[in-house]
Amino acid sequence: MKVKCPTCQTDVNWEEKSEFRPFCCKRCQMIDLGDWATESNAIAGKPATNTNDAIAVDVEEIEALLAKQSDSFFTH
Numbered sequence: 001m002k003v004k005c006p007t008c009q010t011d012v013n014w015e016e017k018s019e020f021r022p023f024c025c026k027r028c029q030m031i032d033l034g035d036w037a038t039e040s041n042a043i044a045g046k047p048a049t050n051t052n053d054a055i056a057v058d059v060e061e062i063e064a065l066l067a068k069q070s071d072s073f074f075t076h
């Protein structure tokens, strides 16, 4: 049975001795694992987007605070 290496699309014989199946070699296996780690990092990075939203909210709150301070400054 032959499968295609998911990394480089090379035909790989699916055998007991094929240590890195479905990959053709250790390098392709490591590359695929690296991609998986990168995707995990991307998912782990999602809270960063939420943090940006939180910062945007903070900016609005700070601007509102500054507006209030300006009001009191001009009132007094």
Ligand SMILES: [Zn+2]
Pocket: 005, 006, 007, 008, 009, 010, 023, 024, 025, 028
């Ligand atoms: Zn490969």
